[in-house]
Amino acid sequence: MPVIKVDMFKGRTVEQKRQLAKVLTDGYVQVCGGKPQSVWIIFEDTDKSNWSIGGELCSDLYPDQRAQPSK
Secondary structure (H helix, E strand, C coil), X not given: CCEEEEEEECCXXXXXXXXXXXXXXXXXXXXXXXXXXXXXXXXXEECHHHCEECCEEHHHHCCCCCCCCCC
């Protein structure tokens, strides 16, 4: 059984998670094979104050938005 773990900031809706679960499951099955029922997905909603990038808390880096990595 494959397990896909998604760590992200709090704030996504249940509908967004539902759609993401479908896309990730379909993608896994298309690329790796298997049955959709065998794919497990775990969503971990994390507060920005519990996440750091480059030694700085994301709550300081992105106080009013979701983190967006620089390009």
